[in-house]
Amino acid sequence: KPKQTTLHPTHRQVEQHPSTHTGSAHRSWTHSRFRPPAPRDGVEASFIYPSRPPLHSRRAHSFPRHCLLLRRDISMAAHVRGCRCSSLFLSSFFAGSVCFHSGCGFLVRFYYISLHMSAGGKKIVGVFYQAGEYADKNPDFVGCVEGALGIRDWLESNGHHYIVTDDKEGLNSELEKHIEDMHVLITTPFHPAYVTAERIKKAKNLELVLTAGIGSDHIDLLAAAAAGLTVAEVTGSNTVSVAEDQLMRILILLRNFLPGYQQVVKGEWNVAGIAHRAYDLEGKTVGTVGAGRIGRLLLQRLKPFNCNMLYHDRIRINPELEKEIGAKFEEDLDVMLPKCDVIVINTPLTEKTRGMFNKEKIAKMKKGVIIVNNARGAIMDTQAVADACSNGYIAGYGGDVWFPQPAPKDHPWRYMPNHAMTPHTSGTTIDAQLRYASGVKDMLDRYFKGEDFPVENYIVKEGELASQYK
Amino acid sequence: KPKQTTLHPTHRQVEQHPSTHTGSAHRSWTHSRFRPPAPRDGVEASFIYPSRPPLHSRRAHSFPRHCLLLRRDISMAAHVRGCRCSSLFLSSFFAGSVCFHSGCGFLVRFYYISLHMSAGGKKIVGVFYQAGEYADKNPDFVGCVEGALGIRDWLESNGHHYIVTDDKEGLNSELEKHIEDMHVLITTPFHPAYVTAERIKKAKNLELVLTAGIGSDHIDLLAAAAAGLTVAEVTGSNTVSVAEDQLMRILILLRNFLPGYQQVVKGEWNVAGIAHRAYDLEGKTVGTVGAGRIGRLLLQRLKPFNCNMLYHDRIRINPELEKEIGAKFEEDLDVMLPKCDVIVINTPLTEKTRGMFNKEKIAKMKKGVIIVNNARGAIMDTQAVADACSNGYIAGYGGDVWFPQPAPKDHPWRYMPNHAMTPHTSGTTIDAQLRYASGVKDMLDRYFKGEDFPVENYIVKEGELASQYK
Numbered sequence: 001k002p003k004q005t006t007l008h009p010t011h012r013q014v015e016q017h018p019s020t021h022t023g024s025a026h027r028s029w030t031h032s033r034f035r036p037p038a039p040r041d042g043v044e045a046s047f048i049y050p051s052r053p054p055l056h057s058r059r060a061h062s063f064p065r066h067c068l069l070l071r072r073d074i075s076m077a078a079h080v081r082g083c084r085c086s087s088l089f090l091s092s093f094f095a096g097s098v099c100f101h102s103g104c105g106f107l108v109r110f111y112y113i114s115l116h117m118s119a120g121g122k123k124i125v126g127v128f129y130q131a132g133e134y135a136d137k138n139p140d141f142v143g144c145v146e147g148a149l150g151i152r153d154w155l156e157s158n159g160h161h162y163i164v165t166d167d168k169e170g171l172n173s174e175l176e177k178h179i180e181d182m183h184v185l186i187t188t189p190f191h192p193a194y195v196t197a198e199r200i201k202k203a204k205n206l207e208l209v210l211t212a213g214i215g216s217d218h219i220d221l222l223a224a225a226a227a228g229l230t231v232a233e234v235t236g237s238n239t240v241s242v243a244e245d246q247l248m249r250i251l252i253l254l255r256n257f258l259p260g261y262q263q264v265v266k267g268e269w270n271v272a273g274i275a276h277r278a279y280d281l282e283g284k285t286v287g288t289v290g291a292g293r294i295g296r297l298l299l300q301r302l303k304p305f306n307c308n309m310l311y312h313d314r315i316r317i318n319p320e321l322e323k324e325i326g327a328k329f330e331e332d333l334d335v336m337l338p339k340c341d342v343i344v345i346n347t348p349l350t351e352k353t354r355g356m357f358n359k360e361k362i363a364k365m366k367k368g369v370i371i372v373n374n375a376r377g378a379i380m381d382t383q384a385v386a387d388a389c390s391n392g393y394i395a396g397y398g399g400d401v402w403f404p405q406p407a408p409k410d411h412p413w414r415y416m417p418n419h420a421m422t423p424h425t426s427g428t429t430i431d432a433q434l435r436y437a438s439g440v441k442d443m444l445d446r447y448f449k450g451e452d453f454p455v456e457n458y459i460v461k462e463g464e465l466a467s468q469y470k
Numbered sequence: 471k472p473k474q475t476t477l478h479p480t481h482r483q484v485e486q487h488p489s490t491h492t493g494s495a496h497r498s499w500t501h502s503r504f505r506p507p508a509p510r511d512g513v514e515a516s517f518i519y520p521s522r523p524p525l526h527s528r529r530a531h532s533f534p535r536h537c538l539l540l541r542r543d544i545s546m547a548a549h550v551r552g553c554r555c556s557s558l559f560l561s562s563f564f565a566g567s568v569c570f571h572s573g574c575g576f577l578v579r580f581y582y583i584s585l586h587m588s589a590g591g592k593k594i595v596g597v598f599y600q601a602g603e604y605a606d607k608n609p610d611f612v613g614c615v616e617g618a619l620g621i622r623d624w625l626e627s628n629g630h631h632y633i634v635t636d637d638k639e640g641l642n643s644e645l646e647k648h649i650e651d652m653h654v655l656i657t658t659p660f661h662p663a664y665v666t667a668e669r670i671k672k673a674k675n676l677e678l679v680l681t682a683g684i685g686s687d688h689i690d691l692l693a694a695a696a697a698g699l700t701v702a703e704v705t706g707s708n709t710v711s712v713a714e715d716q717l718m719r720i721l722i723l724l725r726n727f728l729p730g731y732q733q734v735v736k737g738e739w740n741v742a743g744i745a746h747r748a749y750d751l752e753g754k755t756v757g758t759v760g761a762g763r764i765g766r767l768l769l770q771r772l773k774p775f776n777c778n779m780l781y782h783d784r785i786r787i788n789p790e791l792e793k794e795i796g797a798k799f800e801e802d803l804d805v806m807l808p809k810c811d812v813i814v815i816n817t818p819l820t821e822k823t824r825g826m827f828n829k830e831k832i833a834k835m836k837k838g839v840i841i842v843n844n845a846r847g848a849i850m851d852t853q854a855v856a857d858a859c860s861n862g863y864i865a866g867y868g869g870d871v872w873f874p875q876p877a878p879k880d881h882p883w884r885y886m887p888n889h890a891m892t893p894h895t896s897g898t899t900i901d902a903q904l905r906y907a908s909g910v911k912d913m914l915d916r917y918f919k920g921e922d923f924p925v926e927n928y929i930v931k932e933g934e935l936a937s938q939y940k
Binding site (some may be wrong): 072080129130131132134135137138141143144190191219220240241244245247248249252254255257258259263265267269270271272273274275276277278279280281282283301303304306309387400405406407409413414416420421422423425428429430431433465 | 505585599600601602604605607608611613614646661710711714715717718721722725726728729730731734735737739740741742743745746747748749750751752753770771773774775776870875876877879884889890891892893894895896898899900901902903932
């Protein structure tokens with residue numbers, strides 16, 4: 001069970017794993033005159049990367065074992081064994097103890113060399129979003145490149161090679177360089193590495209693709225199945241986070257929050273400009289398209305709001321649970337749509353649901369409908385949604401999912417009226433990060449030991465797709 | 471029971487009462503050469519006001535009875551009986567039928583004269599926010615000056631004189647002109663008419679002050695009690711609206727929604743900038759200061775979110791209901807404050823609660839606390855809140871209440887970081903407007919008949935203040 005989070009801590013605890021940077025790091029190293037010994041499994045340095053020392057790096061005990069600090073501007077060549085910089089104290093480097101920086105300044109770089117990769121070590125690549133200036137603001141911020149899911153120490157002390165990057169697009173990306181020999185790829189829906197059939201073909205050593213979060217549609221699942229890969233998610237890790245977010249966006253749109261906020265920021269005050277299209281949630285009809293884990297958590301949270309609740313799904317919830325949840329089953333989606341004041345999308349993105357909400361489907365909804373979609377952007381026809389928002393047929397559209405991601409600057413959903421859009425974040429709260437980091441660690445541990453994963457986590461296993469992706 | 475609302479209607483139904491304007495109207499009339507007969511109870515014209523004809527005014531049957539259209543630029547003098555404008559058709563004016571405008575254009579003004587004020591008629595003044603361009607956008611938008619709570623027809627057909635305005639400040643305001651002879655004053659918390667001791671002294675005919683909504687702190691209640699006035703609210707009319715809004719703002723602040731929205735609007739994409747301080751509500755400790763009607767509705771809605779819920783109040787909820795709600799009673803506020811990740815203010819503004827959350831009280835809260843206040847702005851020390859937001863002690867502050875209202879352009883809460891502020895709107899959703907309009911009508915009806923109001927509505931009765939204001 002992941003630890004309880006502390007809200008908005010003021011300073012990073014020194015027990016934390018230090019922030020670790022990557023991306024251009026590998027490249028800048030290889031461009032320098034100094035070249036470290038080529039990584040060889042089980043023998044020598046398996047991973048090398050430089051970064052600016054994090055703020056707290058002066059505390060020796062916050063360093064991982066086997067590390068080396070050197071001043072890059074003095075000399076690169078001689079520093080595998082020690083450092084000439086008089087402001088660095090280096091003790092017993094090869095014995096695995098720590099060295100620390102005791103004063104020298106702005107040009108110090110921090111190099112990390114893991115020397116103990118064992119013979120059975122795996123090459124694991126993680127693709128996460130970059131934190132940059134935010135990396136040091138929260139010790140629990142493990143979901144970013146710098147946080148690296150908080151599993152670096154554990155992986156490296158077990159002899160594995162762990163590379164993290166946010167550089168995922170194109171043939172010159174950092175990810176692409178490791179595709180050929182990586183054994184495990186960890187991705188997230190928030191900064192998706194698109195695992196295409198071409199990449200799968202190129203990845204000769206690849207055995208396992210893990211999604212840190214929920215939703216593996218960025219992976220070509222049929223190609224993965226054909227190649228015999230295992231694909232797994234951390235099912236349940238952020239369902240609560242997403243359900244909370246959906247309810248928040250329903251309220252934001254129904255209650256017309258954003259024009260009021262904008263008035264405040266602009267120095268205005270016009271109650272009528274908000275109130276003429278602000279409504280309570282009470283008494284409205286809310287329908288969820290899909291009532292899986294997230295849909296059900298949403299319905300449970302909606303219950304005390306006294307709405308009329310409907311759900312459409314392939315399978316009806318068992319009568320007892322259905323009664324407890326208090327939502328009515330709608331077998332035919334086209335019958336449900338015109339009844340709803342609010343529609344929430346809770347289906348995975350599959351070949352069946354891709355572009356499902358097009359102009360025709362939207363026309364079946366009630367005029368003035370509010371739509372919340374935290375599932376996947378590509379379930380909607382992008383332009384049809386933008387058009388219906390612009391002409392007022394859709395009274396509000398909110399969500400955090402786009403296609404592609406990151407959303408380009410000219411994505412029409414950025415400019416349409418009455419939206420409540422954000423980048424893809426609802427499933428990556430600090431609480432969710434700790435849960436999916438813990439879930440990834442658990443699955444890696446089982447993978448190293450040759451054990452099965454929790455059955456609900458599998459998306460592709462032994463050539464078979466999970467039922468929701470069929 | 472108020473009628474069910476329709477979300478985002480596209481066009482106003484013609485059966486609606488027409489929009490009615492006021493404000494500068496009376497003044498421009500009295501400044502013209504023509505003066506209508508002075509209103510005399512039970513005899514003649516009791517109310518006159520001009521406005522631009524609303525968009526739908528060409529439909530004759532949408533006019534109230536006894537109306538007169540005239541072209542102001544032709545002649546003011548001769549138009550008590552008819553109109554010289556050839557583009558106006560006037561039929562049987564004194565028989566109470568309607569006249570309508572059949573084409574003449576931009577300078578037409580619409581004058582309305584009620585001729586049937588009965589001997590027992592009362593002068594009723596309503597102070598609401600002005601809708602302006604939004605007046606015609608929603609037929610259920612009754613809470614504005616133009617909507618006038620939808621009770622004009624009913625009041626005037628019963629022989630009463632009904633004036634509505636948004637012009638409430640200072641000695642030259644429209645409100646001030648009617649203070650001396652009005653019998654009833656209707657106000658709202660959203661655009662509060664401050665009913666001071668001076669105004670009460672001046673209001674020799676005043677018998678009843680009604681708040682369309684909840685919260686009568688804009689009235690000097692001690693002065694009202696001393697003057698023998700009755701003060702009443704529409705208790706319960708917008709409790710659900712406010713409780714929903716509080717939960718929305720808790721989620722907006724905890725989940726760090728607004729920076730993500732701003733990124734989208736600005737063409738940016740930075741998940742880390744949001745995620746490093748985004749949290750789930752689940753597992754957090756939420757405390758409400760005050761657990762009256764709104765506080766309890768909030769706690770009920772919070773329950774499925776699996777928070778730790780605390781409440782502080784003067785009186786403990788009975789054990790059975792407390793168990794059902796699932797919140798723990800905290801007798802000592804200072805003991806509760808440091809336990810809470812989220813604090814919600816749910817007390818009325820009284821002499822005891824004014825400025826209650828000052829620097830010292832905020833320092834007792836947990837660092838990184840989130841505060842939601844939809845109660846009253848003056849419960850907080852304005853500068854103390856702004857300072858604590860600026861230095862990060864408060865991680866987020868959200869609400870829709872300010873002091874004074876409208877909030878001036880330089881109010882520090884407009885500029886402090888991590889706020890989720892709007893103008894005062896949470897209790898004036900369309901649903902709430904229909905409920906409090908209905909409640910005001912019910913109380914006026916009882917007042918005309920000499921009957922008592924629902925007991926929970928009284929704020930001042932027979933010189934006594936309601937318990938929450940003592």
